[in-house]
Amino acid sequence: MKNNRSIINIKDRYTSSLLDGNLQDAFACVSYILAEGWGEKFLYKKIFTESLREIGEMWHNGEISISHENRASSITLELMARLRQSYIPKDNSPLVVVTTPKSDSHSTGARMFADFLLMDGWKVDFITNQVPLFDLKKFIQERLPDLVAISVTMDSSLEECDEITQSLQSEGKVPKIIWGGPAINRSIIDRTTDYEKNDEPKVLNFQIKNINYQIKSSPDFVCCTSEFFESNKCSKFLTGFHHANAKINLDQTLEGIGIKIKNVRTNLGLSQTELANMSSMDRAFLSSVENGKRNLSISALHKISDALNISINELMN
Ligand code: B12
Known part of the structure; x- marks a missing residue:
């Protein structure tokens, strides 16, 4: 389970990296969060948004110059651009x-x-x-x-x-x-x-x-x-x-279930390892499910939905 203290520490370290203009260190914070399996949405909400608000307020309060604010925003936008490269929409995506x-x-x-x-x-x-x-x-x-x-x-x-x-x-x-x-x-x-x-x-x-x-x-x-x-x-x-879009094929269904599992897991503050343990499965298996690469059985789906305390219906929706 993500602990509040470690989230604040990593957010503070990210904020300092931005204030120092240290792209490498900021990138290290991002890598750490993703390696822990906390997910991109968590990174955006808890680290990027909160750090940028904090730094923006420092500028509004006259504590740093607009150039410092601008450099901090640019570093975050650069990291967001790197992450974006892995999201590839389908031809029939809205x-x-x-x-x-x-x-x-x-x-x-x-x-x-x-x-x-x-x-x-x-x-x-x-x-x-x-x-x-x-x-x-x-x-x-x-x-x-x-x-x-x-x-x-x-x-x-x-x-x-x-x-x-x-x-x-x-x-x-x-x-x-x-x-x-x-x-x-x-x-x-x-x-x-x-x-x-x-x-x-x-x-x-x-x-x-x-x-x-x-x-x-x-x-x-x-x-x-x-x-x-x-x-x-x-x-x-x-x-x-x-x-509203055209028919959904098996790959898209599996991908949709994977995204949903990952979203629910990260919202609950669980790492992949923790959810794997709770649902008695291997972390590598869970990772392939979340990436939509595994045609999982109903029994595996059951174990995951039980651990997440959500119905199978909701996971499939
Ligand atoms: C950083 C910042 C700046 C930066 C902006 C950099 C940039 N390129 O974006 C700079 C320094 C340039 C700036 C300038 C100004 N700023 Co300013 N700024 C901020 C600050 C500190 C943070 C904004 C931010 O980036 N937040 C981070 C982002 C990620 O969060 P977010 O915007 O809330 O977005 C999230 C959600 O809202 C949602 N969301 C966003 N869009 C959408 C759209 C849809 C459809 C949906 C569903 C959801 C959604 O998703 C995001 C992720 O979760 C805020 C105060 C604050 N703490 O919020 C003041 C603030 C917004 N600024 C303010 C002001 C007054 C100004 C200036 C006029 C100051 C000045 N005197 O020059 C100028 C603006 C000039 C202009 N014409 O626009 C005021 C606005 C006051 C008001 N009530 O209107 C604020 C609130 C500060 C304050 N406390 O007074 N600012």
Whole structure:
């Protein structure tokens, strides 16, 4: 079981490596976490996100210069780019365009969301860095993505997010649109639930500096409850795109089960060795199951689902 102390230690060491501009040491922290079998999502949530927030706050508080902040972000983005090379989408994977409003230069959260989708088998087009709306719209009309994700960090960019959505929904083939990011989590008036279009006639409002702003567009999903978009509602919305696709073959089924097992295991804070012991199987066997390389028997599936305390149905879903 991952112990809190060791997580804090490794996060602190990662943060120091970023502040020192030491790519090799930062890479060593990443290698350690992956070798322990804690998984990429854990690495993103507990190490990358928390370290970057800490370092960003240091800049906001005037403790370090913008160059130091920038170097730290670049090292993390470089490591994320290395990890991305191992996620290879299939031809029939759904396509998402991830973007940010032009007025919002915070792009790291958007990149992380994009990488989470890549890990879950999506094809991703990542468009930030102040692309003008007319150009973004033209691009989206050419690419015809299944989903457009708009990530908003600054409260002052919420109105622009609404404008982008209105513009994309005004003509042509309209893609599904999801909103998320810190400004959404912070500013939607009722944050106790995520919103789906069919939840209407609820009226969505923002509150920016205590001033109400009524949303004019109609996003298909607004992710407000969990910054890691792991609410049941959000997971269901995002996995629905895979189901809408063509027939799934055996390899894809095994891969899907493997990803699910790994996700549940890492969320429970279990290493591969620990889960292997709990389900009385060999770690190498479990590793091949998680990588989708093993046509596992129903009895093996049973042992794993028992150890994870989850039904077989859920693992197969
Ligand atoms: C790092 C940082 C910066 C960096 C950004 C580097 C970059 N390229 O991204 C720099 C130094 C450039 C910066 C600049 C500014 N910043 Co700043 N910044 C931060 C800081 C410290 C961390 C942001 C971050 O990178 N977090 C890490 C990422 C990984 O987390 P995340 O964004 O939350 O994303 C996660 C989830 O939200 C989710 N997610 C993200 N997108 C999406 C999308 C969908 C669809 C879904 C479902 C989920 C999802 O997934 C991610 C992974 O889990 C925050 C404060 C904080 N602690 O959060 C302030 C903060 C965001 N900044 C702020 C401000 C004010 C600014 C400046 C205006 C400051 C200035 N005076 O110049 C400028 C911005 C200029 C502009 N026009 O954009 C304010 C915003 C205030 C507000 N309420 O709007 C904050 C909150 C600081 C504060 N406490 O006041 N900043």
